[in-house]
Amino acid sequence: MPTKPLDSILDRDLSIAEAQDILLTATPLMRELVNNGTNVFGRCAQSPSGGADVDLAPMALYRHVLEMTDAVEVLTANCCAAPALPIVRSSFEGLLSLDYIFESDADYEKRSLSWLAEYNRSRIAFYMSLLPDSDRGKQFRAAIAKDKSVNDLLSFPTEDVQTAIDNLERLMNKDHFRDIQTEFERLGKRVPWHGLFGGPPNTQQLANHVGRDAQYDFLYRVWSRVAHARDFSAFLTPVSKTEAGLARIRNPEPIRDVTVFASTFMLDATRKVLLRFRPEEAFKDYYLSEVQSLFDELKG
Numbered sequence: 001m002p003t004k005p006l007d008s009i010l011d012r013d014l015s016i017a018e019a020q021d022i023l024l025t026a027t028p029l030m031r032e033l034v035n036n037g038t039n040v041f042g043r044c045a046q047s048p049s050g051g052a053d054v055d056l057a058p059m060a061l062y063r064h065v066l067e068m069t070d071a072v073e074v075l076t077a078n079c080c081a082a083p084a085l086p087i088v089r090s091s092f093e094g095l096l097s098l099d100y101i102f103e104s105d106a107d108y109e110k111r112s113l114s115w116l117a118e119y120n121r122s123r124i125a126f127y128m129s130l131l132p133d134s135d136r137g138k139q140f141r142a143a144i145a146k147d148k149s150v151n152d153l154l155s156f157p158t159e160d161v162q163t164a165i166d167n168l169e170r171l172m173n174k175d176h177f178r179d180i181q182t183e184f185e186r187l188g189k190r191v192p193w194h195g196l197f198g199g200p201p202n203t204q205q206l207a208n209h210v211g212r213d214a215q216y217d218f219l220y221r222v223w224s225r226v227a228h229a230r231d232f233s234a235f236l237t238p239v240s241k242t243e244a245g246l247a248r249i250r251n252p253e254p255i256r257d258v259t260v261f262a263s264t265f266m267l268d269a270t271r272k273v274l275l276r277f278r279p280e281e282a283f284k285d286y287y288l289s290e291v292q293s294l295f296d297e298l299k300g
Helices: 012-018 020-045 056-077 082-102 108-129 135-146 158-172 175-187 193-198 203-209 213-227 255-277 283-299
Strands: 236-238 244-246
Touching: 012 020, 020 056, 020 255, 020 283, 056 082, 056 108, 056 255, 082 108, 082 203, 082 213, 082 255, 108 135, 108 158, 108 175, 108 193, 158 175, 175 193, 203 213, 255 283
Parallel strands: none
Antiparallel strands: 236 244
16 A cells, blocks of 8 residues: 655645635746746847857757756645755746856857866766776776666777767867867866866855855855755744744745745846847836736736
8 A cells, every 4th residue: 555645744735725815816926937038038049149159058048948947846836845946946046047158249259168178078078987997988987886876887898989079079169169168178177167368166155256145145055945955944843832844845935035046047147138139129018017016916
């Protein structure tokens, strides 16, 4: 017979019922933002604003924010607010990158290509670890041998892996990546893409640079505690003035804040990509007709 949950710890139906007042607003709002985002993504993808490979990074980042927002809607609709926090954090990181890439027309191409170059370099490093005769491959297999849970790894055809590496290296050898490759090599250490060419070397300084200091200090740090399994606040709940009990899973209390921030980041990202790729579109009209009333109601 299937195991039933301990109701005092997990009562799915009760949690969703307790959250209905918020979900009746939050769920349609987030679905609207995601639905609209899919159309914005499609239109912007057909409206290039730069040269070869230049627009790939912001489109990938916008898609990331879009997908994270969709995931937050699915989780919060089922009253899973706390597990949605790392996803909101990830959406925030995508927005920080969009902020930085779009900050300056003069730096747009270099920053966008830097993001893509970091990704390509990481993929090359990953594929190299799949080549058994490479230094990375030998280190990787030594790590697998010592891992207490993973004792084996599916092998990949060496020819296919080498072809993937060759394709990426061919891309990175193109002229428009030359200065970026030189900068990575000049720094000679692991550096995030936004730290190239004198840029902010870490996420906190990136947030400060793009004017999101408070969001980083008061929100991102809290979300990070959840993401890194260092948060104790959700473990206990007040029972009386002097007593505390074990908190239920699927606590509906954080849903409003989680969905407000997720919606805010989605709106910001949509505004930014439209301003870059489709400046003729009247985003304000869409916001007033389809979003404002729901958003104002959600914020209370």
